[in-house]
Amino acid sequence: xxxxxxxxxxxxxxxxxxxxxxxxxxxxxxxxxxxxxxxxxxxxxxxxxxxxxxxxxxxxxxxxxxxxxxxxxxxxxxxxxxxxxxxxxxxxxxxxxxxxxxxxxxxxxxxxxxxxxxxxxxxxxxxxxxxxxxxxxxxxxxxxxxxxxxxxxxxxxxxxxxxxxxxxxxxxxxxxxxxxxxxxxxxxxxxxxxxxxxxxxxxxxxxxxxxxxxxxxxxxxxxxxxxxxxxxxxxxxxxxxxxxxxxxxxxxxxxxxxxxxxxxxxxxxxxxxxxxxxxxxxxxxxxxxxxxxxxxxxxxxxxxxxxxxxxxxxxxxxxxxxxxxxxxxxxxxxxxxxxxxxxxxxxxxxxxxxxxxxxxxxxxxxxxxxxxxxxxxxxxxxxxxxxxxx
Ligand SMILES: Nc1nc2c(c(=O)[nH]1)N[C@H]1C(S)=C(S)[C@@H](COP(=O)(O)O)O[C@H]1N2
Ligand SMILES: [Mo]
Numbered sequence: 001x002x003x004x005x006x007x008x009x010x011x012x013x014x015x016x017x018x019x020x021x022x023x024x025x026x027x028x029x030x031x032x033x034x035x036x037x038x039x040x041x042x043x044x045x046x047x048x049x050x051x052x053x054x055x056x057x058x059x060x061x062x063x064x065x066x067x068x069x070x071x072x073x074x075x076x077x078x079x080x081x082x083x084x085x086x087x088x089x090x091x092x093x094x095x096x097x098x099x100x101x102x103x104x105x106x107x108x109x110x111x112x113x114x115x116x117x118x119x120x121x122x123x124x125x126x127x128x129x130x131x132x133x134x135x136x137x138x139x140x141x142x143x144x145x146x147x148x149x150x151x152x153x154x155x156x157x158x159x160x161x162x163x164x165x166x167x168x169x170x171x172x173x174x175x176x177x178x179x180x181x182x183x184x185x186x187x188x189x190x191x192x193x194x195x196x197x198x199x200x201x202x203x204x205x206x207x208x209x210x211x212x213x214x215x216x217x218x219x220x221x222x223x224x225x226x227x228x229x230x231x232x233x234x235x236x237x238x239x240x241x242x243x244x245x246x247x248x249x250x251x252x253x254x255x256x257x258x259x260x261x262x263x264x265x266x267x268x269x270x271x272x273x274x275x276x277x278x279x280x281x282x283x284x285x286x287x288x289x290x291x292x293x294x295x296x297x298x299x300x301x302x303x304x305x306x307x308x309x310x311x312x313x314x315x316x317x318x319x320x321x322x323x324x325x326x327x328x329x330x331x332x333x334x335x336x337x338x339x340x341x342x343x344x345x346x347x348x349x350x351x352x353x354x355x356x357x358x359x360x361x362x363x364x365x366x367x368x369x370x371x372x373x374x375x376x377x378x379x380x381x382x383x384x385x386x387x388x389x390x
Contacts, residue, residue, distance in 0.1 A: 040286040044294070047348075048387035058134030062281040064299065067328040067336065068118070069137035071204050076211040077123050077135060079246075080170035080183060083231040087215035092199070096163075096237035099154030106201060106215045112144040115198055117221060118330035120301045124224035124251060124270040127384075128377040136301075138334050141219045143200035147193050150235075155189055159237040162192035164218050164229035172245055185229050186242040187220065196221045196304075196332070199232065221332035222304040224270050224379065226251055256373035263373070272303040274381035275363050277310055277337070277355040282388050294341040294390065296322070300355040301334035308356045310337040315349055322353065344390045352385040 058075030123135035213230025277300035
């Protein structure tokens with residue numbers, strides 16, 4: 001699926017909400033074509049604390065105006081800096097517990113069957129701080145499916161994990177020693193063999209940008225961003241589990257679970273994407289005839305499980321169904337929603353959204369035991385209330 005709308009900022013100036021009411025042309029557009037501001041529409045700033053984002057790169061939620069995140073606005077997280085790789089000399093090696101180890105050039109991978117998928121990536125640390133809120137984006141990623149390549153190499157029965165190694169490296173202190181290590185993450189053999197994973201070399205129709213993994217990265221749809229290893233050099237099948245920094249120490253969630261009336265502390269490696277939604281902005285809409293109304297606009301995503309509903313709640317009132325964008329949908333991509341609020345009373349209001357998926361999972365409230373018992377910030381998906389003054 002390919003969709004790459006033109007980018008227009010139409011009156012929204014980066015970081016400057018005060019300017020939002022200015023320079024609005026009179027061109028009412030269907031909201032999904034470009035859900036930025038319509039004529040006569042102004043942004044109501046959130047008043048509860050600092051505005052989300054923007055980090056060095058990444059989304060500033062109130063400015064969200066395209067389903068596809070342009071490459072230059074897409075957040076980048078690189079633990080050992082940006083690796084500089086010579087694509088001509090670059091090789092992808094497939095080794096370890098396989099019958100037929102292989103090496104591919106990038107050109108060879110490009111000659112294999114090509115897929116383009118719209119996939120939302122979110123860093124599992126997104127929301128860890130008020131200044132780290134924009135680490136999510138949605139792009140069209142192009143590459144070749146991973147499963148047929150692994151099948152061709154033949155994973156031996158001893159293989160339990162598939163490790164994806166990046167070209168980037170750094171020093172890690174482990175007990176008494178310091179060791180130079182490459183970035184790596186692993187997936188179990190069944191997870192790695194999922195037909196959805198692919199080796200990616202294009203982002204939004206352009207060559208994969210250097211900071212996003214040029215010339216080659218994994219894209220693992222439905223998983224938190226960390227699974228999608230950039231600057232991919234080696235895929236290695238192991239007969240045991242990898243327990244490096246990114247599997248076993250960092251990116252580990254500590255969660256209390258109830259077992260037989262006792263709290264058990266569980267440490268698990270960051271995994272698949274938790275269902276999540278956020279109200280990105282609230283606007284005031286003045287109509288030629290009739291009263292003005294407020295519109296909430298936001299976005300929701302899951303691990304690929306279809307979204308059943310997105311609801312919004314105003315000041316502890318009943319949950320009201322939001323309208324889902326029916327035009328821009330893809331299994332692993334985020335979905336826009338809107339809620340038109342006709343009779344907003346003057347004063348301060350608290351607004352929040354929640355998404356429910358087809359399995360019946362509901363995005364938890366911040367005071368839900370599952371959130372209160374989660375002691376590390378990874379995989380944060382609590383409902384996110386926002387305050388506005390009407
Ligand atoms: N080689 C390598 N791959 C990596 C990382 C990294 O530091 N090195 N960071 C991971 C993390 S934590 C995230 S959230 C995603 C971010 O992808 P992006 O930088 O393209 O947005 O890349 C993942 N892949
Ligand atoms: Mo991340």
